[in-house]
Amino acid sequence: MSQNNLSDELLRAEGLLVQGEAELALDLLARLAEDAEEYVDRNCPTTDELQWFSFPTIFERLAYRRVEQDPRELRDVGEPLDRLYADLALAQVHCGDYDSAAASLRQAVRWNPMGCEHRLNLADLCRVAGDMREHLALSFSVFERASEAAHIVRAYLNFADYFRAAENPRAAAACLHVAQRIDPDDPSLAASLEHAAGTDAEPANVTDEEATQILAAEGLPDGANAEIAVCLLMCAADAAAMGERNVATNLTVRARDLVGEQAAMALLQLIRSSDEEADDAE
Secondary structure, eight states, X not given: OOHHHHHHHHHHHHHHHHTTOHHHHHXXXXXXXHHHHHHHHHHOXXXXXXXXXXXXXXXXXXXXXXXXXXXXXXXXXXXXXXXXXXXXXXXXXXXXXXXXXXXXXXXXXXXXXXXXXXXXXHHHHHHHTTOHHHHHHHHHHHHTTOOSHHHHHHHHHHHHXXXXXXXXXXXXXXHHHHHHHHOTXXXXXXXXXHHHTTSTTOGGGSOHHHHHHHHHHTTOOSSHHXXXXXXXXXXXXXXXXXXXXXXXXXXXXXXXXXXXXXXXXXXXXXXXXXXXXXXXXX
């Protein structure tokens, strides 16, 4: 179960999936998952040791690393296991076993609680199974965790579909309006815009201010990308102070991708100014 060996096996399984050998890939991945669970049970026997993976926000994960020894070995296990269970879910979907795929994606979320791709894919499976409550809960959780604009857009599209089905075209239009404002070139947005064209759910039917009001009334955030960029930059500053330069760089790049270079610089300057004001007050 070393990281290198597991990565090699995952590459082999992914190659089988590409070749259309879903059943062979499923057999290999299922055996890897069984070995992984045995490894975790043997080497990570307590809940406390696994807590680092289950913190819901990156703030809590960074805070944990401040006050506790960084469980580096466990983290190295967690990253390939995240990929293992995501691959296993894909193979199970190819073989038509959606219930098992949902269970595998739950494990992927467990090992990578910040992995919004897993949450969104699990939300899709919940919708297929008719579990709209969990579909919407998973979609909403993306707003608190996403570090990519594409994930936020996809969450808004999920809610737009829900509101359209619930015969609430104004709320659907507001979701599409905000998604379009975040990233008008997102490829997943095109189909939703085409579907809404000429209907009351068309995003042009609401203004920025109306969209904000409608989403607030429905309990959904607006402008989540800017809020998340601020969170990422604050975490980047914490990571840099802790000597984690690679982590700080990655977080800064994600913030820039969300809001653009100039906006990220402006937000970073605002954060620094706020910190300086707080220091002066002390």
